[in-house]
Amino acid sequence: MNNINDTGTDAGRWLAVETRDSRADGEFFYAVKTTGIFCRPSCSARRPLRENVLFFTDPQAAKAAGFRPCKRCQPDRVAPELRRTERIAQACRILEASPEPLKLESLAAQVAMSPFHFHRLFKSVTGLTPNAWQKALRARRLREQLAKGETVTRAAFDAGFQSGSNYYRQADEALGMTASQFRKGGGDASIRFVVGTCGLGEYLVAESARGICAILLGNSPEALISELETLFPRAVLTADDPAFARRVALVVSFLEHPVRQFDLPLDIQGTAFQQQVWQALRAIPPGETLSYRAIAEQIGKPKAVRAVAGACAANRLAVIIPCHRVVRTDGALSGYRWGVERKQQLLTLEAAQRKR
Ligand SMILES: [Zn+2]
Numbered sequence: 001m002n003n004i005n006d007t008g009t010d011a012g013r014w015l016a017v018e019t020r021d022s023r024a025d026g027e028f029f030y031a032v033k034t035t036g037i038f039c040r041p042s043c044s045a046r047r048p049l050r051e052n053v054l055f056f057t058d059p060q061a062a063k064a065a066g067f068r069p070c071k072r073c074q075p076d077r078v079a080p081e082l083r084r085t086e087r088i089a090q091a092c093r094i095l096e097a098s099p100e101p102l103k104l105e106s107l108a109a110q111v112a113m114s115p116f117h118f119h120r121l122f123k124s125v126t127g128l129t130p131n132a133w134q135k136a137l138r139a140r141r142l143r144e145q146l147a148k149g150e151t152v153t154r155a156a157f158d159a160g161f162q163s164g165s166n167y168y169r170q171a172d173e174a175l176g177m178t179a180s181q182f183r184k185g186g187g188d189a190s191i192r193f194v195v196g197t198c199g200l201g202e203y204l205v206a207e208s209a210r211g212i213c214a215i216l217l218g219n220s221p222e223a224l225i226s227e228l229e230t231l232f233p234r235a236v237l238t239a240d241d242p243a244f245a246r247r248v249a250l251v252v253s254f255l256e257h258p259v260r261q262f263d264l265p266l267d268i269q270g271t272a273f274q275q276q277v278w279q280a281l282r283a284i285p286p287g288e289t290l291s292y293r294a295i296a297e298q299i300g301k302p303k304a305v306r307a308v309a310g311a312c313a314a315n316r317l318a319v320i321i322p323c324h325r326v327v328r329t330d331g332a333l334s335g336y337r338w339g340v341e342r343k344q345q346l347l348t349l350e351a352a353q354r355k356r
Pocket of ligand 1: 039040070
């Protein structure tokens, strides 16, 4: 299998030329002695004979050796898509180096683009708006600083949170728990849970201080509890809380009637990408399905089909985040974290309830 690292050797470079490997574009250029022309590895021109080929690391060197750039692949120009992506990468590096949040206008100006085009391009390359990207960056820095043992105030400051009245609230929001809880390794985050039986089989519903944090389905209570322990390894788990049991009744009623409105607070924790996928899932009406590909397109990352499937598999809130409404492009049910039969059961149930 051809690998981009191979372009460090002439044999690897020749393989890239033979396979017109566009991943090697920019890594090197090849010149053809018989025509006097040099090309990118991916050029669609007729392949030369190996014995007539010379390799160069940059267009200048090829020109200096007396070769002319090919008109078809224009090896002396930066490929436009590469240039676009590079500008966004550059913007990300500027953001990473900046001690404080940057405004869209100033960021766009630094990579010589209009704010409008920059915003659109940034989103299409990273899947996030510049603001959301900066938010995720601050959260990551905050976690790193806290893990190093910094004080909460110092860590939040170093991570680029703006001081002010909502300083701590912003930091808590970014972490999904209070900073001091986080520093203790989330150890004092306590989670209550209830296990029971509903129309879909065994269920486990769990709640953190912020809201419902897990709804799991399965065939054995023991397996569900061990799943919960795996999901929240540092939390203190408590069973059988009477006040919580009443809220669980609402959850169970929703599991059996997914077309109803659900309005208990949720504690949804995940990466920015997962959150984006889960939001898109929640927009699919009950009884309807979308393909993984359609979701990927909807969130502006058409190539991220497998990552979308991964985010569906990482869902902790069965039915509430309706990953059962995602199917393969050909309509096949594909997988379901809680069993394909249960997925079919849910879709049938929803379709029936919608008709009423
Ligand atoms: Zn060419």
